Amino acid sequence: MTKTVDPKFETVMIIDDNSVDLYITSRMISKNNFGKHLLLFTSGEEALKYLLEHQHNTSLLPQVIFVDIYMPLMSGFEFLDAFDKLDDTLKNHIKTYVISSTIDNADIIRSSRNENVSAFHVKPITKEFLDQII
Template sequence: MLKQKLKFKRIMLIDDNTIDLYITARLMAKCNFAEHINQYNSAQKALEFLRENQNNCNVLPQIIFLDIYMPQMSGFEFMIEYDKLSLDLKKYCKVYILSSSIDEDDIKTANDDINVVAFQVKTITAQFLDSIPFY
């Protein structure tokens, strides 16, 4: 039996909701979306990982899926700090906002951020994953 090729080497999920993390990771595994799925329930810990590894593309995620509303550091606060990271990292890592929010201000804020590729309302689907181009 042929093993289906995985779309991405590494991706990062950032969401304080462990159920959302689990469901999203399972869907991604089922869709052969990524070889490695790094899950963070803290935006601060994810940011720390990115800071420490910003010069090592071998461990960086190609795609980051980021929730907006989280304790301690929101997705928007994360993006302010993300913007301070190296240009090479920002070229390599593509950020998608995943949120249950349908607030027009949230959508506009996400879409106005030059480091955000797209805003997607939760829950994600196989069709959404298929629509993400390989970078």
């Protein structure tokens, strides 16, 4: 008999303006049974709007957010600044991870200094990276 394993997280949000990266990240999450439901956004504004609309219903909120740094209109860092202004209950429910193709040390340091960022990872995400997330 085959045993079905529940996904690690109920809901995972991915914010990335690059459709190829969005697809690759979502496939890695699905393939590795990391998230049951995926919320895919191509802009930080759309993602922030979703969080604000559902902030009082934790069953609709993600437990994990993967956000890219370099996006038009609202960068990942601007998203994180706006995220920081959200209610503490919401912020405590969600772990955020910066995923980026940058190798710029300034970006990596800036990410690591943000109290809302659990970790920085260079794209693409890997099974090993997902396995480290608790």
